[in-house]
């Protein structure tokens with residue numbers, strides 16, 4: 050991925066792809082919104098989906114809502130960085146905005162499932178940091194799906210019955226966060242991002258920076 054100025058401490062850094070996955074209802078959307086609000090230099094990847102829009106969702110902000118024909122066209126034209134079928138609907142990451150964001154000095158946040166995470170990892174292992182969010186219990190998960198009040202009982206039943214299968218992929222992720230309360234889970238996710246931004250191998254400007262320091266010391 051493109052090199053760029055990470056700017057938070059003036060040392061040039063390669064952008065990273067920060068992935069959050071979880072069973073539906075565990076809190077990815079909530080944590081993603083907080084991250085985007087509170088972490089400068091991080092931009093959300095807005096996926097394309099064929100699923101119907103929920104009340105309160107905005108086309109172009111939450112998803113690009115497209116029909117099946119348009120989705121197939123995006124796949125055919127190689128416009129998607131990854132894509133998968135989830136709950137009988139198609140979901141995919143438009144490639145161009147991600148590449149533009151990374152080369153403009155932004156990290157990119159993805160709310161995608163395990164299938165998409167595997168595809169990103171295959172393409173750019175070094176640049177992907179993945180976090181799996183777990184609910185504290187099955188009862189909490191079900192309660193959250195109900196309190197969100199955006200899906201029918203039938204859809205919620207479907208999501209609950211898929212949760213165990215989705216959770217089986219937890220061990221493929223770099224970090225695991227249990228979302229008991231939002232403040233603590235957010236603090237944990239934020240710490241992960243902050244630490245990953247400081248990783249030596251991402252910080253392409255360090256050699257120059259250290260050489261300059263040595264020059265000052267020796268000069």
Ligand SMILES: Nc1nc2c(ncn2[C@@H]2O[C@H](COP(=O)(O)OP(=O)(O)O)[C@@H](O)[C@H]2O)c(=O)[nH]1
Nearest residue numbers: 073074096132133135140141142160161162165
């Ligand atoms: N692979 C992939 N998965 C996605 C993408 N966008 C959303 N998803 C996943 O699709 C699943 C369903 O998302 P959604 O219908 O919004 O329900 P949610 O689980 O309540 O957020 C979630 O696991 C998302 O992480 C995408 O672009 N690619």
Ligand SMILES: Nc1ncnc2c1ncn2[C@@H]1O[C@H](COP(=O)(O)OP(=O)(O)O)[C@@H](O)[C@H]1O
Nearest residue numbers: 073074075076077078079193197228229230231
């Ligand atoms: N720690 C938490 N405690 C209680 N409710 C939560 C917590 N995190 C998220 N929620 C609520 O649970 C519901 C599902 O969260 P959401 O972020 O939409 O999950 P996801 O994107 O993983 O499907 C929302 O109504 C959200 O406000």
